[in-house]
Amino acid sequence: MCLGIPGQIVEITDEKNKLALVNVGGVKRQVNLACIIDRENPVESCVGDWVLVHVGFALNRIDEEEAAETLKMLQEIVALTK
Amino acid sequence: MKYINEFRDPQTAQALFKEINRLSRGDSRIAPTEKPLKIMEICGGHTHSIFKYGIEAALPDTIELIHGPGCPVCVMPRGKLDDAIALAEQPNIIFTTFGDAMRVPGSKKSLLQAKAEGADIRMVYSPLDALPIAKENPDKEVVFFGIGFETTAPSTALTILQAAAEGIKNFSIFANHVLVVPALEALLNNPDLQLDGFVGPGHVSTIIGTKPYEIIAETYHKPLVVSGFEPLDILQSIVMVLQQLAEGRCEVENQYTRLVESEGNKVALDAINKVFAVRDEFEWRGLGNISQSGLKINENYANFDAEAKFTLPNRQVADAAACQCGEILKGVLKPWQCKVFGTACTPENPIGTCMVSSEGACAAYYKYGRLSTVGKQAKFKKTKVKVAN
Numbered sequence: 001m002c003l004g005i006p007g008q009i010v011e012i013t014d015e016k017n018k019l020a021l022v023n024v025g026g027v028k029r030q031v032n033l034a035c036i037i038d039r040e041n042p043v044e045s046c047v048g049d050w051v052l053v054h055v056g057f058a059l060n061r062i063d064e065e066e067a068a069e070t071l072k073m074l075q076e077i078v079a080l081t082k
Numbered sequence: 083m084k085y086i087n088e089f090r091d092p093q094t095a096q097a098l099f100k101e102i103n104r105l106s107r108g109d110s111r112i113a114p115t116e117k118p119l120k121i122m123e124i125c126g127g128h129t130h131s132i133f134k135y136g137i138e139a140a141l142p143d144t145i146e147l148i149h150g151p152g153c154p155v156c157v158m159p160r161g162k163l164d165d166a167i168a169l170a171e172q173p174n175i176i177f178t179t180f181g182d183a184m185r186v187p188g189s190k191k192s193l194l195q196a197k198a199e200g201a202d203i204r205m206v207y208s209p210l211d212a213l214p215i216a217k218e219n220p221d222k223e224v225v226f227f228g229i230g231f232e233t234t235a236p237s238t239a240l241t242i243l244q245a246a247a248e249g250i251k252n253f254s255i256f257a258n259h260v261l262v263v264p265a266l267e268a269l270l271n272n273p274d275l276q277l278d279g280f281v282g283p284g285h286v287s288t289i290i291g292t293k294p295y296e297i298i299a300e301t302y303h304k305p306l307v308v309s310g311f312e313p314l315d316i317l318q319s320i321v322m323v324l325q326q327l328a329e330g331r332c333e334v335e336n337q338y339t340r341l342v343e344s345e346g347n348k349v350a351l352d353a354i355n356k357v358f359a360v361r362d363e364f365e366w367r368g369l370g371n372i373s374q375s376g377l378k379i380n381e382n383y384a385n386f387d388a389e390a391k392f393t394l395p396n397r398q399v400a401d402a403a404a405c406q407c408g409e410i411l412k413g414v415l416k417p418w419q420c421k422v423f424g425t426a427c428t429p430e431n432p433i434g435t436c437m438v439s440s441e442g443a444c445a446a447y448y449k450y451g452r453l454s455t456v457g458k459q460a461k462f463k464k465t466k467v468k469v470a471n
């Protein structure tokens with residue numbers, strides 16, 4: 001139920017209702033961006049962002065730097081166990 | 083796929099298994115014990131991944147994963163399903179629901195059976211999909227079955243706000259949203275269950291953040307690591323729990339930093355607070371009434387509250403006699419210890435909820451893990467493992 005899938009925002013389709021097309025694994029879906037819009041992140045600035053999609057809503061933005069950091073920590077464990 | 087494939091790399095997984103092995107055996111300073119360390123993954127999404135990727139079978143026998151109650155379909159009590167079905171069977175109602183809830187057994191039938199008998203029940207992918215149905219059917223009431231943890235509650239709240247903004251009058255929600263931390267506290271207050279730590283729910287935490295779990299570390303002295311859902315996420319989170327145990331720490335840590343911040347998602351939390359109020363108590367299947375563990379629609383949005391608009395049977399109905407789902411959800415029993423597991427109770431003909439949802443422990447064991455895990459448990463009983471200094 002709490003399933004969420006990463007996708008990338010490709011196009012804003014309805015600025016007023018905060019709707020966008022999001023590419024989720026090659027399939028473009030209509031997604032509501034209300035949860036990820038605030039003063040610093042207006043609708044029009046969101047194209048290109050990666051988000052987590054859950055029941056038609058973008059729950060949060062995916063932080064690219066943090067993802068890289070996690071992968072780096074994983075590689076440190078790999079190095080440690082060699 | 084980006085943010086998926088890199089967290090499924092098998093070689094990195096091997097290294098993590100090695101590290102888990104090292105930390106849970108003699109090399110670390112984890113207190114000597116005859117028993118395996120019990121780590122609960124709270125979320126049903128984690129349970130599903132753990133089986134799908136064979137994590138449970140590949141873990142050393144010094145670690146036992148306990149599958150928690152974080153599957154909203156599994157914790158839905160029979161009485162609530164009866165209420166939903168009673169609503170759906172009213173002649174002027176179009177009842178909309180996520181597909182996940184269709185097969186959950188009520189005391190007499192499921193929504194799927196009610197649909198076959200003629201009730202107008204429609205599956206939707208998003209609660210927002212119910213709004214056009216309401217607009218197209220002005221002479222009918224469209225009800226959406228709002229279920230799920232804090233992950234899903236914002237989408238229900240935002241759908242109500244949208245319906246209010248559009249002035250839609252023939253739409254309401256039967257809200258059955260549940261809250262994760264009160265359920266954890268109920269488990270931790272149960273002396274039958276001895277746990278060493280938690281892998282915390284990632285997507286709930288994208289909304290609520292990591293702060294609400296601090297009570298688990300501070301009051302109950304258990305480590306909790308909020309985790310992503312890919313295999314490397316889960317394995318790294320187990321490593322982080324073990325590191326805490328080895329160092330004698332009990333903290334809330336965050337493995338899923340690419341999506342979870344300590345404060346959560348403010349916009350989503352605001353939407354929840356605007357539309358919902360916390361119920362005094364809510365009934366969970368198998369766990370009974372838990373105080374402050376569910377959400378209801380608040381007075382300001384009573385026009386969108388199916389409970390305010392319609393009279394529901396509102397009865398608590400005990401589980402089927404054979405059903406052990408309560409013990410499964412508490413992590414006290416394993417699925418194969420239920421007498422009807424895999425015989426009278428299968429995903430095709432479920433008796434209990436844990437066999438309905440693909441995130442339920444029984445369905446996960448049935449589909450992926452049954453034989454290998456049962457074999458491993460049998461072996462474990464024979465050869466006692468020593469985790470020494």
Ligand code: SF4
Nearest residue numbers: 407420427434437444
């Ligand atoms: S096997 Fe079926 S009845 Fe038994 S605990 Fe699992 S879901 Fe419930």
